[in-house]
Amino acid sequence: MADNNNPKTESHDPGRRNFLKNTGLVVGGVAGGSLLGGLFTNQMKSDDGKKGTSDETAKVDPSHARVFFGRFEDFIVLAAATELIFPEDDNGPGAIGLDVPYYIDKQLAGTWGINGDDYRQAPFTNLEGLKKIQKDDEKVNHARANRGKIFLEGLRLMNAESMKRFDASFDQATEEQQHEIMGDLAEGKLDMKSTPSDAFFALLKQATLEGAFSDPLYGGNKNMDGWRMKEFAGARPSYADVIESEEFVKLDPISLTDYHRKK
Amino acid sequence: MAEELKKVDVVIVGTGWAGGITAAELTKKGYKVVALERGKEQSREDFIGAKDELKYSIRYEMMQDLSKDTVTARSSMDETAKPVRNNNYARFGNDTGGASVHWNGVSLRWLPYDFEIHSQTVEKYGAKKIPENCTIQDWGVTYDDMEPYYDKFEKTAGVSGEENPVGPPRSDKYPNPPLKTTPSIELFKKASTNLGYHPYRLPAANMSETYTNPDGETINACMYCAFCEEYGCDFGAKGDPIVTVLETARKTGNFEIRNESTVTEVIHDGTKAIGLKYIDNITGAEYIQPADIVVLAGFVFTNNKLLLKSKIGKPYNPETQEGVIGKNFTGHFSNISTYIGARGFFDNEKWNLSMGTGALGAKVDDYAGDNVDHTDLDFLHGYEIRYYHLGQRPIDNNHVPEGTPAWGKEYKEKNLFYHNRSLIIRAKTAFLPNRYTYLDLDPTYKDELGDPLIRATVHYEEQDIKRAQHGVETCKEIMTEMGADIIDLVDVPDDVKFDSKFYTNHFLGGAIMGEDPETSAVNTYSQMWDMENLFVLGGSSFPHNSNHDPTETIGAFAYRASEGMIEYLGGEGGLLVEAKQTSKA
Numbered sequence: 043m044a045d046n047n048n049p050k051t052e053s054h055d056p057g058r059r060n061f062l063k064n065t066g067l068v069v070g071g072v073a074g075g076s077l078l079g080g081l082f083t084n085q086m087k088s089d090d091g092k093k094g095t096s097d098e099t100a101k102v103d104p105s106h107a108r109v110f111f112g113r114f115e116d117f118i119v120l121a122a123a124t125e126l127i128f129p130e131d132d133n134g135p136g137a138i139g140l141d142v143p144y145y146i147d148k149q150l151a152g153t154w155g156i157n158g159d160d161y162r163q164a165p166f167t168n169l170e171g172l173k174k175i176q177k178d179d180e181k182v183n184h185a186r187a188n189r190g191k192i193f194l195e196g197l198r199l200m201n202a203e204s205m206k207r208f209d210a211s212f213d214q215a216t217e218e219q220q221h222e223i224m225g226d227l228a229e230g231k232l233d234m235k236s237t238p239s240d241a242f243f244a245l246l247k248q249a250t251l252e253g254a255f256s257d258p259l260y261g262g263n264k265n266m267d268g269w270r271m272k273e274f275a276g277a278r279p280s281y282a283d284v285i286e287s288e289e290f291v292k293l294d295p296i297s298l299t300d301y302h303r304k305k
Numbered sequence: 306m307a308e309e310l311k312k313v314d315v316v317i318v319g320t321g322w323a324g325g326i327t328a329a330e331l332t333k334k335g336y337k338v339v340a341l342e343r344g345k346e347q348s349r350e351d352f353i354g355a356k357d358e359l360k361y362s363i364r365y366e367m368m369q370d371l372s373k374d375t376v377t378a379r380s381s382m383d384e385t386a387k388p389v390r391n392n393n394y395a396r397f398g399n400d401t402g403g404a405s406v407h408w409n410g411v412s413l414r415w416l417p418y419d420f421e422i423h424s425q426t427v428e429k430y431g432a433k434k435i436p437e438n439c440t441i442q443d444w445g446v447t448y449d450d451m452e453p454y455y456d457k458f459e460k461t462a463g464v465s466g467e468e469n470p471v472g473p474p475r476s477d478k479y480p481n482p483p484l485k486t487t488p489s490i491e492l493f494k495k496a497s498t499n500l501g502y503h504p505y506r507l508p509a510a511n512m513s514e515t516y517t518n519p520d521g522e523t524i525n526a527c528m529y530c531a532f533c534e535e536y537g538c539d540f541g542a543k544g545d546p547i548v549t550v551l552e553t554a555r556k557t558g559n560f561e562i563r564n565e566s567t568v569t570e571v572i573h574d575g576t577k578a579i580g581l582k583y584i585d586n587i588t589g590a591e592y593i594q595p596a597d598i599v600v601l602a603g604f605v606f607t608n609n610k611l612l613l614k615s616k617i618g619k620p621y622n623p624e625t626q627e628g629v630i631g632k633n634f635t636g637h638f639s640n641i642s643t644y645i646g647a648r649g650f651f652d653n654e655k656w657n658l659s660m661g662t663g664a665l666g667a668k669v670d671d672y673a674g675d676n677v678d679h680t681d682l683d684f685l686h687g688y689e690i691r692y693y694h695l696g697q698r699p700i701d702n703n704h705v706p707e708g709t710p711a712w713g714k715e716y717k718e719k720n721l722f723y724h725n726r727s728l729i730i731r732a733k734t735a736f737l738p739n740r741y742t743y744l745d746l747d748p749t750y751k752d753e754l755g756d757p758l759i760r761a762t763v764h765y766e767e768q769d770i771k772r773a774q775h776g777v778e779t780c781k782e783i784m785t786e787m788g789a790d791i792i793d794l795v796d797v798p799d800d801v802k803f804d805s806k807f808y809t810n811h812f813l814g815g816a817i818m819g820e821d822p823e824t825s826a827v828n829t830y831s832q833m834w835d836m837e838n839l840f841v842l843g844g845s846s847f848p849h850n851s852n853h854d855p856t857e858t859i860g861a862f863a864y865r866a867s868e869g870m871i872e873y874l875g876g877e878g879g880l881l882v883e884a885k886q887t888s889k890a
Binding site: 162163179243256279281285286287 | 354365390393656657660661700703717725805
């Protein structure tokens with residue numbers, strides 16, 4: 043088991059993807075889903091330490107539970123989709139390893155998921171009208187459905203499309219098959235009711251990048267590994283001493299948990 | 306029934322630079338001032354530790370709550386306007402200090418050409434040079450008139466800068482030396498110089514050293530922490546109204562800010578303003594605050610909405626071109642004025658791009674205003690080329706070369722690789738007013754109180770597109786000289802239309818200043834022609850947009866207006882400048 047000080051080496055978990063594939067075998071059954079929920083949670087936590095802890099539950103990150111997504115099946119499609127956008131590679135963890143699915147779940151459960159800060163008075167723009175809008179994010183803004191509803195429709199459509207084409211759920215499909223569906227989604231070729239599918243792709247991608255790179259306080263960017271991969275130093279108080287440097291200055295990131303503690 | 310409160314000397318809508326400067330100047334003279342601010346109370350304590358990109362840059366914590374009030378937008382009079390529903394399309398400031406708290410700090414003077422744009426254009430190129438629908442007009446003041454007010458603003462805000470080699474004359478140097486420089490800024494400067502341009506450092510209201518302004522307010526030295534744009538300053542190191550003018554006003558004992566107070570109407574008798582009607586956002590109670598002078602110092606949309614709703618001045622009609630309120634709406638529109646230019650990807654260079662501050666950078670003014678001869682150019686006014694080192698944050702910066710897949714392994718690889726290896730230089734272009742770009746009240750959509758939203762109709766004229774395309778070409782030229790391995794252009798297509806984005810806070814006009822009441826709403830002291838004790842301040846009074854950022858000019862005119870208000874209160878009243886009838890005999 044690796045030590046606490048080097049979380050990066052633990053982020054390469056070749057079993058994670060296989061796990062996602064294999065779980066599809068029983069997803070859908072009530073008992074299976076319930077069981078898998080626990081398994082998935084265990085799989086997504088990284089084994090970063092707690093050596094010698096005899097209590098198994100102490101290793102479980104208590105933020106690894108779903109608040110927006112009722113159905114585990116939707117959540118596992120979300121996980122596979124975000125990992126496809128931002129996969130694990132030699133640079134470090136992918137979306138799942140960064141806890142992006144849990145980040146998105148939490149965001150959808152809050153103000154953002156219900157467009158709470160947005161102007162929401164009718165009339166809205168119908169689907170034909172949305173298709174004529176150039177910018178993907180603007181299509182989402184003018185849709186009547188909120189982001190939560192768009193996510194559920196989009197993920198279920200991706201899964202249904204995968205079942206139809208490949209007789210496999212999206213998370214269980216091969217990478218090539220997943221790419222085919224994601225490509226059609228991104229090009230607006232899948233028929234959604236709430237918004238054109240390219241707009242949902244843009245929303246999904248934006249949320250994935252947010253989960254990879256926002257402060258870890260929101261539940262993503264696990265271990266600040268998203269920032270490490272970008273060589274972004276986080277909530278550093280000052281660069282006054284180093285900003286003029288001719289050389290690239292690599293610094294360990296600081297999260298707001300650390301920064302606020304100093305006050 | 307609204308409760309009528311005890312009369313004060315001055316009541317102001319808004320607490321940004323325009324309202325804050327007015328409050329400081331009038332309270333220093335002993336006048337009692339009340340400012341009505343629809344947003345929440347905030348102080349520098351709120352910004353300590355505010356280094357949270359998701360909260361501030363992505364979810365727009367400091368911007369107006371659009372669920373209550375927004376604007377609608379369309380790109381021509383033939384279209385039905387849609388509401389601007391999300392802050393990603395509207396970054397309007399809110400709360401104490403307004404947009405001036407989360408500004409970048411770019412502090413630029415406008416050019417002598419700007420204030421006399423019509424007469425100088427006619428004199429130099431002849432009247433035929435002005436395109437048919439272009440409604441440029443002189444302001445009624447000159448740069449020389451404004452120079453002392455610019456100097457005053459720079460000293461209040463503590464601007465760090467160096468002399469512009471092709472800029473207008475100055476009576477004094479900047480109060481602070483330029484900010485620290487970086488290798489990428491130097492690369493931009495070197496490439497520009499090699500090409501014969503005259504780069505200089507962006508004047509910044511971010512302090513290069515700890516500074517005490519003439520009012521006695523101390524602003525701390527900048528830490529280059531890179532959380533500036535869209536953020537309040539963690540260190541009290543940005544010249545903003547909270548650490549300067551609002552504090553100066555507060556210390557006099559003559560000033561009160563009432564937060565959570567949404568002004569709904571200017572109460573008046575047809576010739577004079579009586580006061581402001583507002584609603585307490587928390588209780589819903591309605592009040593009227595009477596005053597000897599009423600000041601609208603809200604954002605451009607707020608000022609125009611209040612004038613139209615209160616039926617002050619004649620609304621502009623684009624068909625007949627009669628009326629003034631709503632006329633000459635302009636801005637730094639994102640796809641033609643601001644977010645265009647050249648992005649370079651460098652395979653063998655790496656910079657400290659996570660570091661920086663709001664106005665850290667350099668710019669080239671060789672094509673600004675009328676700095677080049679326009680005889681053979683198919684546009685008027687100009688653009689500046691700018692390189693910023695404001696500190697790029699990771700959610701908002703995922704730049705990959707064109708042609709990279711939108712997701713997956715290659716996407717991730719290039720996203721990470723180029724994060725500290727790509728630079729963008731941008732053309733910030735002027736946008737000149739035209740007959741079909743204006744503000745009025747939307748016929749469909751309402752705010753939370755049931756009042757119509759303000760509607761922006763923004764039509765791009767050919768000269769605006771040509772100007773922008775010229776700017777992109779110059780960006781490409783400089784980026785090539787900078788040595789990028791891949792250059793992607795943020796281009797301006799020939800058929801580009803307004804994209805309904807209000808992404809900068811640089812939106813101007815609607816209650817414009819001038820010499821003639823037939824073509825302007827206010828005089829050069831920002832005093833309404835139609836209502837002598839009503840002053841309308843801020844960007845709404847600008848008859849056109851320059852390539853330069855508006856903030857310092859807003860500040861300068863607020864100083865001038867304050868001077869006028871003091872004269873008005875101390876004298877017999879009346880208009881501070883007599884109307885010069887020029888358009889109608």
